[in-house]
Every structure is written in structure tokens, then in C-alpha cells.
Amino acid sequence: MARPRFWDPEGRRFGGIPTYPWRMAPAGLLTRRQLRARGLRPGGQQVAAQLMWRSRRSTNGVRVAYLYRLTHARPVRPMTDGRRRALAAANTARRTCPTCGRDAGYVLPAHLGTCLPCAGPAALAA
Secondary structure (H helix, E strand, C coil): CCCCCCCECCCCCCCCCCEEECCCCCCCEECHHHHHHCCEECCCCCCCEEEEEECCCCCCCEEEEEEEEHHHCEECCCCCHHHHHHHHHHHHHHHECCCCCCECCCCCCCCCCCCHHHHHHHHHHC
């Protein structure tokens, strides 16, 4: 069987970082999303390895996901009252129309910059 294109566990070809193809990472190495699903975060550790795969979505045709060691991961910091208030204020600002000042009940479309009634039918048709 031929070796996959992105197989480089020694890190010689792809920036000095051990590289594995999609779904071929060794046990104990997880992406940020996988850590988060377990209630963990990288916790300041360096990238241990990376996954690479071909993709039409990216500009250079290759996508990368960084891997972190599960043994060095730390628990996610709990949400404090201050963070909760700041997040609520930010979300309220995203829903408040600058033209009429009302809470639209949804995040305002960035391309309009106002709520739908203030944008008018001409902006909605475009």
C-alpha cells in the first residue's frame, strides 16, 4: 500500500510539525473542537501535531487542523458573572437597530446595518 500524501510523523516535510492525514492521528492527540467537546482546552501547550487534507474550500487546496495532547489539556474555565454580563451586552448590541433603537429580536444583517423594517422594501428586494 502506498503511503498517504500527508504522512510525516517525524515532521520533516511540513514545517517541522508531525503531520498526519485526515482521520489518521494517533490516540491522545485531539483538535480544539474535540477537546472542547470533552470540556477541555489546550491550556497554553504548544501544537503537538497537525492534520492535513485536500480541500476545494481553501485557496491553496490544503486545509490544516492542529492537534494538542490530551494529557496536557486543562478544564475549560467556568463562565463568571462578569463574562456572562459582557456576553449579554454584546449580543444585545448586535440586535439593537441604530436607526430606530429597538431590539429587533434577531442579529441585524451586516449588509443592511439596520433592522428589516428600517431597511425598507427596496433594500430587501436587492
